[in-house]
Amino acid sequence: MFLQTRNFSNALLPKGPLAYIGGKWTAAASNKVFEVTNPYDGKLITETTNCDVEDAKKAVEAARNAFEKWSLETTAKQRSIILRKWFEILTAKEEELGKLITLEQGKPLVEAKAEIAYSAAFIDWYSGEARRIYGQVVPAPVLNREHYHTREPIGVIGIITPWNFPTAMIARKAGAALAAGCTLVIKPAEDTPLSALAFAQTGEEAGIPPGVVNVIPADRANTAMISKYLCESHDVDAISFTGSTAVGKLLLAQSASTVKRVSLELGGNGPVLVFESADIDTAVKGTMASKFRGSGQTCVSANRVYVQETIHDKFLAGLKKAFANLVVGDGMDPKTTQGPLINQKAIDKIRGLIDDAVKKGAKVELGGKNLGPTGCSFEPTLITGVTNNMEIAHTEIFGPVITIRTFKTEEEALKEANNSRYGLAGYLFSKDMAQCHRVARRMQTGIVGVNEGLLSAAEGIFGGVKESGLGREGGTQGIDEFTHWKYICIQH
Ligand code: NAD
Helix, strand or coil, X not given: CCEEECCEEECCCCCXXXXXXXXXXXXXXXXXXXXXXXXXXXXXXXXXXXXXXXXXXXXXXXXXXXXXXXXXCCXXXXXXXXXXXXXXXXXXXXXXXXXXXXXXXXXXXXXXXXXHHHXXXXXXXXXXXXXXXXXXXXXXXXXXXXXEEEEEECCEEEEECCCCCCCHHHHHHHHHHHHHCCEEEEECCCXXXXXXXXXXXXXXXXXXXXXXXXXXXXXXXXXXXXXXXHHHCCCCCEEEEECCHHHHHHHHHHXXXXXXXXXEECCCCEEEEECCCCCHHHHHHHHHHHXXXXXXXXXXXXXXXXXXXXXXXXXXXXXXXXXXXXXXXXXXXXXXXXXXXXXXXXXXHHHHXXXXXXXXXXXXXXXXXXXXXXXXXXXCEEEECCCCCCHHHCCCCCCCEEEEXXXXXXXXXXXXXXXXXXXXXXXXXXXXXXXXXXXXXXXXXXXEEECCCCCCCCCCCECCEECCEECCECCCHHHHHHEEXXXXXXXX
């Protein structure tokens, strides 16, 4: 299989616009396609297949047919071995897979390769966890009876993922779900379907049996219909979604009619608290890393920075200095640290937030303009003078814009940090260990970084509280989303 278009070739893609259903590379029933473009220069990369509900039904049927074989006729050890092989293939193909991400998503190649390593780490972790999905033997309250609890795979999982981590957001779910014995129908984001197809191809190479993993790319219009079908179908046992809170709420509502399990990894509005005892260099480094990875298009991005007023000027000076190291450009250029935003809509959103803030009294200290061949890149931007009546204080920015404010006391800092309907990641910088523990415990987020801006690892859990989601990925707990407990009572 080898895909070749005008300006791009990659051995990891199917030849032509094909979905992956039941172990076969197949065109959509309608034969329709949609374009995949490079967000940096707007150029066409290739066309990919545009699946609709008919194709989704075939994918669900394939996943349903494969389920028993994968869950009951394959041992945990066999699943573990296949996942480990998949990890090795992903690791060996890091460069090629990384390039694919950079082409269709725009992030710098070094970050794209790190995303593949991160994805592979989840497959590796769940290769191990596959063999440790233990049940319980429970002492029975009456004689001649055995009581035990087992953990059963939920079944067919509908996976819907975003474009900001085109491979990792699939891998984080797929590793745990496959380890548990589930089978998958993956609907990748319309901006980044190629990475999902390449990921499936590496899985096929690792020995994932036909029908266990299915990928059905679709454009935005077909996506809405496919997602509705997946949520409402009795043949789909759970939905695992990563994306915006707005779409997450819609999928949760649509899933109510079948009472299926729904896991949601949604948006965030990351607060950062910098206390006066903090090491300024550590705080600047951590804040920059959290904010500017993926050009600010990460769910755990530092959006709102609150600095204790006694160190505000020092911290701001450090941050401004660090801005000088950011280079906006084509992700394929090794000098680039900031790729483009995903599309014009993202630029318009940021422009609107900045205009609203400035109108209400905020000051743009650095940046503020869009750049690049199609204007789809955005200068790293630093804003001060932000107040709570501005939209930017409450909205997930999802771009390279950071807001800085001051606080006087720990109590005030926590009140501001928790003043959000989101609760995904929060950060704090302090050398006072008692304060670190105290504030970390009181921060209303699912994830807290203390003196660290880059947190996520396969071994740790990931997920939010409030409107940032339901459920956890990663760690041992990641398996919980894809299993249910069964009680067995035996009379003898
Ligand atoms: P999005 O919600 O627009 O899209 C996510 C997925 O949902 C895509 O596959 C898309 O095709 C699909 N979708 C879009 N509209 C739909 C509809 N009407 N019905 C059904 N499906 C639909 O989000 P996005 O812009 O792709 O991603 C950015 C968002 O994802 C941000 O809010 C970010 O914080 C969040 N995110 C969260 C995590 C996390 O782990 N919590 C990780 C990455 C991204």
